[in-house]
Amino acid sequence: MAIPEDIVAFIGLGVMGYPMAKNLRAGLSSDKTLLVCDVNTEALERFKTETKGQGPVETVQNGFEAAKAAGTVITMLPGYAAVRAVYLDPQTGILAGAAAAAAAAPSDGLPLVQKLIMECGTIENDTILSVAKATDELSTSKLAKSLTFVDAPVSGGPMGAQDGTLTFMVGCAPQASDQVFPVVKSYLQHMGNQDGIFLCGDVGAGTAFKIINNYLSAITSLAASEALNIGVKAGLDPKLLTDVINASGGQCWVTSKSNPVPGVQQNVPSSRGYEGGFRIELCAKVLGMGSRLAEMVGARTVLDGPTMQAFGEAMADERYQGKDARVVYKWLNDSERS
Numbered sequence: 001m002a003i004p005e006d007i008v009a010f011i012g013l014g015v016m017g018y019p020m021a022k023n024l025r026a027g028l029s030s031d032k033t034l035l036v037c038d039v040n041t042e043a044l045e046r047f048k049t050e051t052k053g054q055g056p057v058e059t060v061q062n063g064f065e066a067a068k069a070a071g072t073v074i075t076m077l078p079g080y081a082a083v084r085a086v087y088l089d090p091q092t093g094i095l096a097g098a099a100a101a102a103a104a105a106p107s108d109g110l111p112l113v114q115k116l117i118m119e120c121g122t123i124e125n126d127t128i129l130s131v132a133k134a135t136d137e138l139s140t141s142k143l144a145k146s147l148t149f150v151d152a153p154v155s156g157g158p159m160g161a162q163d164g165t166l167t168f169m170v171g172c173a174p175q176a177s178d179q180v181f182p183v184v185k186s187y188l189q190h191m192g193n194q195d196g197i198f199l200c201g202d203v204g205a206g207t208a209f210k211i212i213n214n215y216l217s218a219i220t221s222l223a224a225s226e227a228l229n230i231g232v233k234a235g236l237d238p239k240l241l242t243d244v245i246n247a248s249g250g251q252c253w254v255t256s257k258s259n260p261v262p263g264v265q266q267n268v269p270s271s272r273g274y275e276g277g278f279r280i281e282l283c284a285k286v287l288g289m290g291s292r293l294a295e296m297v298g299a300r301t302v303l304d305g306p307t308m309q310a311f312g313e314a315m316a317d318e319r320y321q322g323k324d325a326r327v328v329y330k331w332l333n334d335s336e337r338s
Helices: 015-028 041-050 061-067 080-088 095-105 123-135 157-163 176-186 205-233 238-246 254-259 281-295 304-315 325-334
Strands: 009-010 033-037 057-061 072-075 115-119 146-150 164-171 191-202
Touching: 009 015, 009 061, 009 176, 009 205, 015 033, 015 041, 015 072, 015 157, 033 041, 033 061, 041 057, 061 095, 072 080, 072 146, 080 095, 080 115, 095 205, 095 304, 115 123, 115 176, 123 146, 123 205, 146 176, 146 205, 157 164, 164 205, 176 191, 191 205, 191 304, 205 238, 205 254, 205 281, 205 304, 205 325, 238 254, 281 325, 304 325
Parallel strands: 009 033, 009 072, 033 057, 072 115, 115 146, 164 191
Antiparallel strands: 146 164
16 A cells, blocks of 8 residues: 555545545545545445546545545544544544554654544534544644644535535644645645635634534525515516526525526526435534524524524425425425415
8 A cells, every 4th residue: 555645535425525535536646545434335336436547546444444544534524423433433533543553653763644634524613622632632742743633614515515616614723734724725625616725713713614604504595585485476587586686785695506496597406306405404403503603602693593493394394304405495485474
């Protein structure tokens, strides 16, 4: 196997992670080896088939194997339980693998190979901070100086992941940012827009930025759906109404990039039965994360409660369950004013 500096690992080939890892493999030079890891063996085999000829792709069983072999480990995990298991498990976790790699390094006086680990999912802030703390508290100072953890959550949804146009919000320890952030950016640029990779502050800041962004996005999904539903109920042309909104003060990402009215825009979830987008259940989850962050910092909020109630009512109806969050438009359109 290649040396750690020439090995990158990607853990989590889900709806977002799979296209992200594909774009990463396409962007890496062919002499770099990409290790992939996921509980879905079918996704692993399909990934190897679809990336054939782009450079070496190998599978590993867990975070321990990934971190022991690779100089950089990128994860895209679905929630706090998965993050804690993948990073902190003493037998199979990433930190245990990094420690094993350090212990196995020759004691010849040379510095250890620097390892970079980063989580790109939208995870609760306290979980991210617990991983950062565990990284800092690794038992050997030798290892602590060679291992850096950053949070780099993404925005852009499945379409952005497929197109390689994601926005990344990076949190990195200030004392390491000058050296580490350029390295982080060199990997993330293969999966996102180079101008959309932001250094947001210390570890955890990236996650806070993402949670706040998602909080706003969830609320505007409902607000835009309400506005367009008023227009449709009034007999107005929703495409023309959208054009006017997007040239005026009501313009937002929902109206311009993922319009909730079927047929207004092509290749968006609403025009394919609200499939293939950011599920309403996940949108409600991240809205809740924003509310908890607001409570934690003492920020007053008004709109999160009514929005969460609306999502809850929509999710309770099987017609809208599992659909893209913009299905709240259809829920509104199908409903009578009370």
